Amino acid sequence: MTLQLYGHPFSSYTWKALIALYANDTPFEFREIDQSVPKYESFTGKAHPAGQFPVLTDGDAIVVETSSIVEYLALRYPGPAPLIASDPAEAVVARMLDRVFDHYVMGNVQRMMAAYFVNKDDPAAGGMRDEPLASEIAAAKVMLRKAYDWLERWLAANELPPHVSLVTCAAAPSLFYADWVQPIGEAFSNVRAYRRRLLAQPSFARAVDEARPYRQLFPLGAPDRD
Numbered sequence: 001m002t003l004q005l006y007g008h009p010f011s012s013y014t015w016k017a018l019i020a021l022y023a024n025d026t027p028f029e030f031r032e033i034d035q036s037v038p039k040y041e042s043f044t045g046k047a048h049p050a051g052q053f054p055v056l057t058d059g060d061a062i063v064v065e066t067s068s069i070v071e072y073l074a075l076r077y078p079g080p081a082p083l084i085a086s087d088p089a090e091a092v093v094a095r096m097l098d099r100v101f102d103h104y105v106m107g108n109v110q111r112m113m114a115a116y117f118v119n120k121d122d123p124a125a126g127g128m129r130d131e132p133l134a135s136e137i138a139a140a141k142v143m144l145r146k147a148y149d150w151l152e153r154w155l156a157a158n159e160l161p162p163h164v165s166l167v168t169c170a171a172a173p174s175l176f177y178a179d180w181v182q183p184i185g186e187a188f189s190n191v192r193a194y195r196r197r198l199l200a201q202p203s204f205a206r207a208v209d210e211a212r213p214y215r216q217l218f219p220l221g222a223p224d225r226d
């Protein structure tokens with residue numbers, strides 16, 4: 001087997017790549033990140049410019065950044081789920097949504113997590129502090145609600161294809177975790193319905209199920225649902 005995905009079963013961006021692989025039943029080997037290895041000494045630490053994961057390898061080819069991983073899989077390992085639309089105009093819309101979910105949904109979830117970790121390990125605060133950086137968390141929540149508002153209007157005016165695509169890969173993990181840290185309220189009924197649809201999607205449901213044993217690792221506290 002030539003394809004290998006380096007990642008962690010509980011990581012949102014690893015899910016983004018897994019959804020694409022599962023949707024097309026693409027054979028691959030999963031290489032779980034060994035967290036006991038110092039970040040920049042690990043394979044992913046060296047392969048990715050910021051030491052992040054997942055990283056896909058295909059023989060000698062190394063692909064970093066999940067949007068590119070999904071594009072690579074669409075090109076080299078096509079299957080029943082057209083991950084990238086063949087119509088160029090549809091593909092532009094999909095790439096736009098991919099950026100929206102990564103930057104303004106998942107980006108703000110990660111901003112909250114970063115605030116939590118920085119604060120927790122802040123030596124100036126005496127090592128461990130119970131309170132996360134409240135202002136940073138509040139700002140990220142405001143931006144999440146702004147992203148929900150944008151998505152609500154977009155989903156009201158546009159249709160998404162029913163099959164798994166780049167959009168599914170980006171939307172499912174980001175809306176999953178975003179709702180944990182800033183619940184998607186009744187006012188965002190289209191976004192809520194879309195999140196429910198994504199959770200029922202078999203390739204995403206599989207990634208969520210495989211990650212259940214890790215839920216206690218969620219730094220901001222995992223709710224008892226989903």
Ligand SMILES: N[C@@H](CCC(=O)N[C@@H](CS)C(=O)NCC(=O)O)C(=O)O
Binds near residue numbers: 064067
């Ligand atoms: N833009 C990157 C984001 C990847 C990312 O944020 N990965 C997280 C795991 S979900 C990570 O590597 N976190 C550890 C770190 O940043 O050191 C992508 O699309 O691949």
